[in-house]
Amino acid sequence: MALEDKVVDIIVDKLGVTRDQVKPEASLIEDLGADSIDTVDLVMTFEEEFGESIPDEDSQKLKTVGDIIAYLKSKGKE
Amino acid sequence: MAERIKVVVTGLGAVTPVGNNVPDTWAALLAGRSGIAPITRFDPTPFATHFAGEIKNLNLEDYIPRKEIRKMDPFTHWGLIAAREAIADSGLDMAAEDSWRVGVIASSGIGGLQILQAQWGKYTETHQIRFSPFMIPQMITNILPGYIAIEHHCQGPNFAVVSACSTATHSLGVALDTIRAGRADVMIAGGAEGAVCELGIGGFNALRALSTRNDDPTTASRPFDATRDGFVLSEGAGILVLESEAHALARGARIYCELAGFGATDDAHHITAPLEDGAGASMGMTLAMRDAGLAPSDIDYINAHGTSTALNDAGETTAIKTALGEDDARRVAISSTKSMTGHMLGAAGSVESIVCALAIRDSVIPPTINYANPDPACDLDYTPNHSRPLTIRAALNNNLGFGGHNATLAFKAYPYNP
Known part of the structure; x- marks a missing residue:
């Protein structure tokens, strides 16, 4: 499965949203209804799924679906 | 002195091992059906006890969005479902209420044991510090009244009262006092429990508190029977809507009965064993009757704590005799519905x-x-094996918790005709 699909699947599962809502420009908090605890939980799930430790200073910058995909790609994930 | 505020019961909600709502639970109890069965949640083979009263055939997604389900321990799932049923049953329209005057007092006796077990288990397996950010909010027992407040927008007094097996009884008693004190018009109160997991079964087994009748689980909970060998751990929730009589009448609510009295004492004796002469439990009943303005001759029914342990059932029998006097103790109808539901710990008192x-x-x-074998130490009328018709003017509900906590609630028919 492509990285994008995995990320979308996780967000759909964790936030209870539909796939078509999870657009690259969608903000986790403003558009997808996440709260601050949800975002911590999401980041932990990405860490587990992709085997990549995401430091707090990086995770705080991950605001949109596109931010997450771009970040993971920049770490060589696919 | 101003007349005391009268408090009435207007809504009921329950999720129990014998039914996932109040009508199903009540039908099962009147029919004498047991909700006890082999444990399905985990493999109980290594444990001394292999059975429990689990919640069955309940699809959580019918009630709670999937993303929320995972953020809650089971006690909160069931507590929320029971609260929703109770509020719907009461006909309370929160949009028409002053939200600051509607409070919630609910808790579990133990807290989120299942999430604690899962998270600690994962840590000891992986040694990675990857605790869920939802672990603490899932575990804390006061999260249940928090969630009920969020769902129904109740902004009045909101907290948890905890006393192990008498948790919900104390919660209802404190809710009664809250309305009497004028701090709220409506209180949603009760308890929930979800301790059927390895830690729960193993912990109570270590105390030698549970029945080990593994060859016949449905007959394991046998309160007051001479061959009783311990309680049966079960799970679920019970929530009631209490309100001032004036508030209930003003909105034309259907009134089940009056919650008229609360008695609370402690044995001051031992962490788990009750006083043999039942003096603490007896004083709890006496205080509840006094609070309700009732005499022993007014009581027609006692829902006993009746856990099916050797010590509880004998001590509680003595306590009933002391509190009511020998004649009324022999006249009153007593039953332990734990014979069917098992012991729901923090939910027992509200169910x-x-x-x-x-x-x-x-x-x-x-x-x-x-009930098959009479015990000389338990010689009252426990309504053996079959329900029976009886007009009830007033009833007592006893619950006694580890820590020596004794709580009794007194209910009066509404209107009350002595």
Whole structure:
């Protein structure tokens, strides 16, 4: 499965949203209804799924679906 | 002195091992059906006890969005479902209420044991510090009233009262006092428990508190029977809507009964064993009757704590005799519905209060099932094996918790005709 699909699947599962809502420009908090605890939980799930430790200073910058995909790609994930 | 505020019961909600709502639970109890069965949640083979009263055939997604389900321990799932049923049953329209005047007091006796077990288990397996950010909010027992407040927008007094097996009884008692004190018009109160997991079964097994009748689980909970060998751990929730009589009448609410009295004491004796002479439990009953303005001769039904342990049932029998006097103790109908539901710990007191309310409404006493062998230490009328019709003027509900906590609630028929 492509990285994008995995990320979308996780967000759909964790936030209870539909796939078509999870657009690259969608903000986790403003558009997808996440709260601050949800975002911590999401980041932990990405860490587990992709085997990549995401430091707090990086995770705080991950605001949109596109931010997450771009970040993971920049770490060589696919 | 101003007349005391009268408090009435207007809504009931329950999720129990014998039914996932109040009507199903009540029908099962009147029919004498057991909810006890082999444990399915985990493999109980290594444990001394292989059975429990689990919640069955309940699809959580019918009630709670999937993303929220995972953020809650099971006690909160069931507590929320029971609260929703109770509020719907009461006909309370929160949009029409002053939200600051509606409070919630609810808790579990133990807290989120299942999430604690899962998270610690994962840590000891992986040694990675990857605790869920939802672990603490899932675990804390006061999260249940928090969630109920969020769902129904209740902004009045909101907290948890904890006393192990008498948690919900104390919660209802404190809710009663909260309305009497004028701090709220409506209180949503009760308890929930979800301790059927390895830690729960193993922990109570270590205390030698549970029945080990593995060859016949449905007959394992046998309160007051001479061959009783311990309680049966079970799970679920019970929530009641209490409100001032004036508030209930003003909105034309249907009233089940009056919650008229609360008595609370402590044995000051031992962490788990009750006083042999039942003096603490007896004083709890006496205080509840006094608070309600009732005499022993007014009591027609007692929903006993009746756990099916050797010590509890004998001590509680003595306590009933002391509190009511020998004659009234022999006259009154007693039953332990734990014979069917098992012991729901923090939910026991509210589910059993619901039983009292429905027994008063329907003029019927639910039975103590599995009663076969009389015990000389338990020689009262426990309504053995079959329900029976009886007009109830007033009823007591006893619950006694580890820590020596004794709580009794007194319910009066509404209107009350002595």
